[in-house]
Amino acid sequence: MTESELEAMEIADFGLSNLDETGLEIVVYVNTERVCAKELVMFPRQLCPEHRHPPFEGTPGKEETFRCRAGTVYLYTQGDPAPEPAARVPADGVFTVWHEVVLTPGMQYTIKPDTLHWFQAGEEGAVVSEFSTQSRDELDVFSDRRIQRTAISADG
Numbered sequence: 001m002t003e004s005e006l007e008a009m010e011i012a013d014f015g016l017s018n019l020d021e022t023g024l025e026i027v028v029y030v031n032t033e034r035v036c037a038k039e040l041v042m043f044p045r046q047l048c049p050e051h052r053h054p055p056f057e058g059t060p061g062k063e064e065t066f067r068c069r070a071g072t073v074y075l076y077t078q079g080d081p082a083p084e085p086a087a088r089v090p091a092d093g094v095f096t097v098w099h100e101v102v103l104t105p106g107m108q109y110t111i112k113p114d115t116l117h118w119f120q121a122g123e124e125g126a127v128v129s130e131f132s133t134q135s136r137d138e139l140d141v142f143s144d145r146r147i148q149r150t151a152i153s154a155d156g
Contacts, residue, residue, distance in 0.1 A: 001027065014049055015148030021090060024048050028135075036062075036135040040128040042071070042121035045088060050076075050095050050118035050143040056136055061113030064132035068103035072122030075101040078115055087120045094144035103128075116143065 001009075010026040013019040025041040040048075053062035066075060074086045079099030086102065089095055097116045101109050111117050113133075137149050 005029075012149070014142070016146065018090075019043075020046065022047055022049060022093075031135050033134050036064075036130070036132045038130040038132075038135070039069075040066075040126075040130055042073075042126045042128070044123055044125045045121060046125070047087070047089065047120035048118055049093065049147055050097065050116055051140045051147075052114050052116045053136075054114050054139060054141050056139050059113075059133070062132050062135055063110065063113050064130055065108055065110040066103060066119070067108035067129045067131070068105050069127040069129055070105055071124045071126030073103040073119055073126045073128055074122065075103060075109055075117065075119040077101065077111060077117040086122075089120075094142075096143055 005027050008028065010028070011019065011023070012026060013023040016022050020043055023046055027039040029037040029039070053064070055061045066073065076085070076087065076095070076097050077099050078097050081098035082100035085098055085100050095118060097118070103109060140149050142149070
């Protein structure tokens with residue numbers, strides 16, 4: 001990573017103040033009105049809470065593709081629930097979708113706009129490249145109403 005990328009890294013704890021359990025470390029490479037590319041770095045078993053990307057300004061909402069670069073990612077979305085999900089979730093979290101997609105390095109999955117989803121890194125953590133249409137994180141709708149989508153920079 002370049003110095004400017006490190007300085008611009010976003011640390012997202014979703015207002016829950018438990019970054020080791022719930023959060024993301026995000027580097028945005030580009031985010032225009034048409035495309036977005038990010039790197040998501042996750043600690044071991046860290047999760048991104050259940051949310052969706054709703055329509056905005058005449059668009060259907062953000063469509064995103066996750067491509068696993070390192071580690072394992074357990075992605076949950078709408079569909080038939082997994083009989084024995086690999087995820088470990090906090091007791092006070094809100095999770096309603098349990099269709100499990102397991103991503104390992106080189107695998108990818110596309111999430112359609114306005115689709116509920118959440119994900120968790122495996123035991124070794126994970127690095128995920130996200131390619132999407134325009135990202136408007138402040139518009140994300142979370143199932144857990146305690147969550148706040150505010151950003152802080154890596155330097156505090």
